[in-house]
Amino acid sequence: MNRPWVDGNSVQLLINGEDYYPRVFAAIANAQEEVLLETFILFDDKVGQELQQVLIEAAQRGVRVEVVVDGYGTADLPQPFISAMTEVGISFHVFDPQPRLIGMRTNLFRRLHRKIVVVDGEQAFIGGINYSADHLGDYGPMAKQDYAVEVTGPVVAQLHASSRRLLAPVLEPPSQVRPVREPTGKVSAVLVERDNQRQRNAIEEQYLLAFRSARKRLVVANAYFFPGYRLLRELRNAARRGVQVTLILQGQPDMRWVRALSRLLYNYLLRDGVTIYEYCQRPLHGKVALVDDEWSTVGSSNLDPLSLAFNLEANLLIRDRAFNQHLYEHLSELGAQHCKPVTLERMVHGYWWRAPLIFMCFHIIRRFPVIAGWFPAHRQTLQSLQPDAEVDGNLHEGKT
Incomplete structure (x- = not known):
């Protein structure tokens, strides 16, 4: 890990969707310049629809909004859901979309499993919570127990830079936001990532x-x-x-x-x-x-072969x-x-x-990661969706 620990941050633990979603949605609602959002799962349910609405309102205010979802985790968003965002200027990207085989998703490995939001380069969220109603207690006995943190301070620059690197192939023009580096607290923190290149x-x-x-x-x-x-x-x-x-x-x-x-x-x-x-x-x-x-x-990282050997993951150390x-x-x-x-x-x-x-x-x-590595790996690309596209593995042409 090459990044240094940085002091002067404020970090707040967020437990389950009840804590997480109101804070993320409020941050997006107050955005002035830019929202960078990465997630594994985005569903067209009450949580996904509320996220969609605050993103649309941000774009209509002139905020630059970049959304990245995973092609496996978010495989079934309907076309109207995506079009409602892209038509107001939101850039919607899919990580490694792949066609289905006999109706089944084929892109199981090397997923974008990170969950990061960076707002205006001065406020960020990172953790394991996706955008779906099953992270809320009223979902029932199968509601998930999960965690994230809200972060301000100099370490936000590391999260901003990480999201910019992921988006670099499709980020046109490049982000002009300069992250705020003034201290906001007394916490020392550092972002650590796992990828399939230099940080395996x-x-x-x-x-x-x-x-x-x-x-x-x-x-x-x-x-x-x-x-x-x-x-x-x-x-x-x-x-x-x-x-x-x-x-x-x-x-x-x-x-x-x-x-x-x-x-x-x-x-x-x-x-x-x-x-x-x-x-x-x-x-x-x-x-x-x-x-x-x-x-x-x-x-976002589990302690299993998928997270430790295949997926793109991100953890904040505190x-x-x-x-x-x-x-x-x-x-x-x-x-x-x-x-x-x-x-x-x-x-x-x-x-x-x-x-x-x-x-x-x-x-x-x-030894599963070694065995899986014997097989050809698909290219991990970002595809930018047009207003008439849907996430079903057979996407309309876009930037990669």
Whole structure:
């Protein structure tokens, strides 16, 4: 990671769509010059429609609005939804659109999984929350538990530069906004990204450094947990040297195979003192962690092969005691009130026949990125949609 930590920031934790959407929509409503927005998923539901409306109103005020969605995560937006935005001057781009095969999406790997918003170069949002109603509590028992942060201060320049780089092939003319660099708080922060070029292991390396430095406590709340051996070893080693290591993982998953894979690792971690909770109130979609009293991270990266080896991801690393403590108190409450502890006795039961299966599955999945790399990779491009286009894998011609 080449970026420096920068001081003088203000960072606010946003929990679920109830916190996140009002803050993002208010920031866009107050935009004067530019809105850069990246997301994996944008649905045509009440959340997507509210986002669409504030973006349209911003464009009508003369604000430059650039929206990037992923061609896999956002595959079914109807043409009228997109046209309503492009007709007022919003630039709408799709990352790596691919045609369907027998009605199925084919572009599973190397996705744009980042969720970033930068407004006027002075306010930013980053985390794991998409634009869909399933991030709201009134969605029902399958509403997602998720996190993001609102950021002001000098680190916003790093997020702005990152979004500009992603948009560079289609950003015409280039952004003229100069990010504000004046201090707004006392938080130290840095943006860390994962891409498929020069920063293939950047997020994983930062997790490894943080885990190795842990001396007191280490808490990870992650939706899709199947890391490689290096991360597993550092979690185990931290617990062995007396660190209180706690994992909060999915107990009510949106995809059942996710919990099945994670459980293959439980015995390895539990026998060395790692505490594991399964969050059972709703599907866990968060990607947050903290170490000791200062270090925290909030972002889009899961700890699984897709995020760590394929997708474009972005996390904010934070050094601040108050933020760390706030996140710790929230996760502790989550663990105490809405989680089920996983015991070693439960995992050891039947282990004699599961051990060969665990060994085989772990090593196959661990090498999955290498195996997938044997196959030709599609080009990762941005395609700019015209007013009559729709996101269905068969897009009208646009800039790439």
